Amino acid sequence: MTNLQSLDLFWPELIITVVILTALIVDLCIEKSKSDVVGWVLVIGLLITAIAIWNQDKTTTTLFTDMIVLDPFATFFKLLIILSTLLVAVVSWQNNELDEYRKGEYFTLLGILVLGLFLMASSIDLIMVYISIEVVSIMSFILAGYLKLDTRSNEAGLKYVVYGAFSSGIMLFGLSILFGLTGSTNYFIIQKSLAGLDGSASAALVMALLMILAGFGYKISAVPFHFWTPDVYEGAPTTITAYLSVAPKAAGFAIIIRFFHQVFADGGALADAESLSMTDVPWPEIIGILAVATMTLGNLVAIQQESIKRMLAYSSVAHAGYMMLALPVLSIQTVYAIMVYLVMYLFMNLGAFFVVITVKNKTGGETFDDYRGLGWEMPFIGVVMTLFMLSLTGLPPTAGFIGKFYIFSALISGGSQYYWLAIVGGINSVISLYYYFHVVKVMFLEGERKETLVQPPEVMSGVLLATAIPVFLFGIYWNPVVNWVQNSLIFYVQTM
Amino acid sequence: MYRDFGTVLVAVILGIVMVAIPLLIQKLIAPSKKSKDKLQTYECGEEAEGSAWLQFNIRFYVIALIFLIFDVEIVFLFPWAVVFKELGLLALIEMGIFLIILIAGLAYVWVKADLDWVKRNVRYGTGRYQDVRMEKTT
Numbered sequence A: 001m002t003n004l005q006s007l008d009l010f011w012p013e014l015i016i017t018v019v020i021l022t023a024l025i026v027d028l029c030i031e032k033s034k035s036d037v038v039g040w041v042l043v044i045g046l047l048i049t050a051i052a053i054w055n056q057d058k059t060t061t062t063l064f065t066d067m068i069v070l071d072p073f074a075t076f077f078k079l080l081i082i083l084s085t086l087l088v089a090v091v092s093w094q095n096n097e098l099d100e101y102r103k104g105e106y107f108t109l110l111g112i113l114v115l116g117l118f119l120m121a122s123s124i125d126l127i128m129v130y131i132s133i134e135v136v137s138i139m140s141f142i143l144a145g146y147l148k149l150d151t152r153s154n155e156a157g158l159k160y161v162v163y164g165a166f167s168s169g170i171m172l173f174g175l176s177i178l179f180g181l182t183g184s185t186n187y188f189i190i191q192k193s194l195a196g197l198d199g200s201a202s203a204a205l206v207m208a209l210l211m212i213l214a215g216f217g218y219k220i221s222a223v224p225f226h227f228w229t230p231d232v233y234e235g236a237p238t239t240i241t242a243y244l245s246v247a248p249k250a251a252g253f254a255i256i257i258r259f260f261h262q263v264f265a266d267g268g269a270l271a272d273a274e275s276l277s278m279t280d281v282p283w284p285e286i287i288g289i290l291a292v293a294t295m296t297l298g299n300l301v302a303i304q305q306e307s308i309k310r311m312l313a314y315s316s317v318a319h320a321g322y323m324m325l326a327l328p329v330l331s332i333q334t335v336y337a338i339m340v341y342l343v344m345y346l347f348m349n350l351g352a353f354f355v356v357i358t359v360k361n362k363t364g365g366e367t368f369d370d371y372r373g374l375g376w377e378m379p380f381i382g383v384v385m386t387l388f389m390l391s392l393t394g395l396p397p398t399a400g401f402i403g404k405f406y407i408f409s410a411l412i413s414g415g416s417q418y419y420w421l422a423i424v425g426g427i428n429s430v431i432s433l434y435y436y437f438h439v440v441k442v443m444f445l446e447g448e449r450k451e452t453l454v455q456p457p458e459v460m461s462g463v464l465l466a467t468a469i470p471v472f473l474f475g476i477y478w479n480p481v482v483n484w485v486q487n488s489l490i491f492y493v494q495t496m
Numbered sequence B: 001m002y003r004d005f006g007t008v009l010v011a012v013i014l015g016i017v018m019v020a021i022p023l024l025i026q027k028l029i030a031p032s033k034k035s036k037d038k039l040q041t042y043e044c045g046e047e048a049e050g051s052a053w054l055q056f057n058i059r060f061y062v063i064a065l066i067f068l069i070f071d072v073e074i075v076f077l078f079p080w081a082v083v084f085k086e087l088g089l090l091a092l093i094e095m096g097i098f099l100i101i102l103i104a105g106l107a108y109v110w111v112k113a114d115l116d117w118v119k120r121n122v123r124y125g126t127g128r129y130q131d132v133r134m135e136k137t138t
Helices: A003-009 A011-029 A037-054 A072-094 A104-122 A126-144 A151-182 A187-195 A199-219 A228-235 A238-262 A283-303 A308-325 A332-363 A379-393 A399-413 A416-445 A458-476 A479-488 B002-029 B059-087 B089-111
Strands: A061-063 A068-070
Touching: A003 A011, A003 A061, A011 A037, A011 A104, A011 B089, A037 A072, A037 A104, A068 A072, A068 A104, A072 A104, A072 A238, A072 A332, A072 A458, A072 A479, A104 A126, A104 A238, A126 A151, A126 A199, A126 A238, A151 A187, A151 A199, A151 A228, A187 A238, A199 A238, A199 A283, A228 A238, A228 A308, A238 A308, A238 A332, A283 A308, A283 A416, A308 A332, A308 A399, A308 A416, A332 A379, A332 A399, A332 A458, A332 A479, A379 A399, A379 A416, A379 A458, A399 A416, A399 A458, B059 B089
Parallel strands: none
Antiparallel strands: A061 A068
């Protein structure tokens, strides 16, 4: 579609652009103490965007002369991103860490981040892939270092920049090799010319693949590109940590699924057919090994953490590993499983981080010591946190169990060569039980009972309920999620 | 494919050799008469003053960034002006939107007092500018 025609189908992104500008200008007109108003602009703007996305034509087409794509798959991720942004924006008002700062830029940058994530979920061109990843990265750098007066936050921002710049540089190099081999930046043309490449090019192709994985792996914090994760997650404002662990990861998976299914495979899986790898490059094996390394390392290192925030950082690395497990299997079930997992993961991980924020607001700390006896002092927080920990472990009857169940069943139905992945995944879930339940143990079995009970503020309780109820509900009645994912499994596949 | 990269290797080796040989030749045949003036850093013919390793004011970077944005604006305006007659009203609207976005940026740096060399006009500062709240200059 040409540029002008595309504008008609580009409304959500245009609305976000207007929201960003409005937020910026509103911020200029108000005093620091009132800068929460900008958050309202963002929240209302995102709600309007969500309505615009919901009412959009259900057509699947490419926009802006094959730069980005509009299909239910992208729409699914856009709604997921809006949902997590809304939750995070509401909690940002409550986060004491941000109190000394103007929040105007904070919400404006969050809006730009959403725009970048939207483009990430829908790009089908190497250049768009790079630009959208950069938009997301740069906004995340600033937000991670938003607490100017806190050296930890400065460190987080700086480390994020260094790792981010390096990995996106490597990714760009990989993309350029891919472009050199195939002569195009469009996914579908690359896919076609990859099929025609002779075996002598496969060494270069493996190089390109590994380099591109560096960029993608960095976004979803997969081993061995995870080194930034714990430090950035620890130093960044906790709301941003929560956001980084969910939304960019979801968009990262969107980009990976699209890239590997439409460039390195014939895309058959996306049309619910038998899918074949386009090249003899062993990319499913590479990703399988990376997935195993990711979750094993994440789980093993999480055990040793003193700080809950760092523990959750490593746990989010491990969860990226679980989702990556399903990538090597080229079937529609695995894409389906990853999407279901992402929905479940959104609620449970955001919820766990929101608990960390509530506790930090009250006690000012985020180590295991600060959680001693918390279950008796703040029973609501204790119960909710236990639920999130259960869910992150993957025990029934919680959302996490359903997510893991879909991943493992997709692996088993993929054939016997994937059994070992499922087995390693199972073992890892057992390992994770230890450190998740360490939190529960500290909260309920240690420390002294207090006479006075403390209730978190109403808004926090509301948001915690908004994440806890789905975590519990989707563990028992997960049909709505499954149906939504099922309806979103329509990709734009170019027929040539 | 290894043969393809062999060409690259040959080019790399040739490149190194072609740089090394002239350097070697001038080392061998050029007379070496070093004096204080010759060893000085060339600064457009001026006499060098102090070390270059000094702290620059951070404001230079802010000004450079702002300059860059409006420089890019000009870069976009020239080709737009060339084809403006053919595209008509649509082009005008498009460029209008583009300029509004840029002007919003200008308004931002203005209110945040980044256009003042000496940051005096801080209206709502954070951090160490918190107490520097000044009257709005009229």
